[in-house]
Amino acid sequence: MRILVAEDEQQLAHVLATAMRTKGYQVDVVGDGQAAVDHAQENPYDVIILDIMMPVKSGLEALKEIRASGDSTYVMMLTAMGEEDDRVNGLDAGADDYLTKPFSLKELLARLRSRERRSEEFNRDVIQFGDLTLNSNDQSLESHNSISLTRKESRLLQYLILNAGKSLTAEELVNHVWSDEEADAEDVWINISYLRQKLQSIRSAVTIVGEKGGPFSIERAVTSK
DSSP states (O other): OOOEEOOHHHHHHHHHHHHHHTTOEEEEEESSSHHHHHHHSSSSSSSEEEEOOOSOOOOOHHHHHHHHHHHHOOOEEEOOOHHHHHHHHHHHOSEEEEEEOOOHHHHHHHHHHHHHHHHGGGOEEEETTTTTTEETTTTTTEEEEEEEEOHHHHHHHHHHHHHTSOOOHHHIIOOOOOOOOIOOOOHHHHHHHHHHHHHTTTTTTTTOOOTTTTEEEEEEEOOOO
C-alpha cells in the first residue's frame, strides 16, 4: 500500500514512516495540512494518516478539502485531543478511522493490515464516473449500451476511476491491479488498449489518457457551453 503521513512532529513522523516501511509500505511524509492536500491531489494513496493539529492548515481543514475534491481515499485521523466532540468532528468531516495520541504503534500497524485486507476486496462495488457505470460484481460496463469486461479490465478501470485526475504510472497500476501476479508495463498497455476499445464500443465520453509506458489517467468529456 502507498500511505501519506501528515504529521508535524518530526520524531513521531520518522518513527511512523520507519515502522510502515519496514512492513513493506510505500510512505510519503509531509509536515502541514496544505502539503497533505497537495500530495493527495497528485498521488494515488491507499491510506492517508492526518494529524489534526498541524501548521498552515489543520488536519480537519485538509480532510474537508480532500473530500470536497471527490477523493474517497481511506483517512485515519491522529490527535492528542481525546474528547468525544473532536472524534465526532473528524468522522463528520469524512474520516474513516481515528486514533488518539499516545497510541500503540502495534495497533496502528494492525489497523493498516486490516485496511489492506479490505482493499483486496475492492472489486465488489458499483461505481459511476461521467456517463459510465462500472459493476465489478458481474464485471459489466454500461454507458449508451453495455459490455462485459475481464476481471483485470474491471479492476484496472475501477482503480483509474477511484484515482481520477491523478497520473498513474504503469508500476502503480501493476502493483494495485495485478497484486502478487507477475506483470509488467506491457500487460498494463494491452489492458488499457482493450479498455479504450470497449469505451468506444459503448459510446462513452470517458477517455483514458496516456501513451504506451504511461503514466495514465481517466477523464470525463469536457462539455462546451
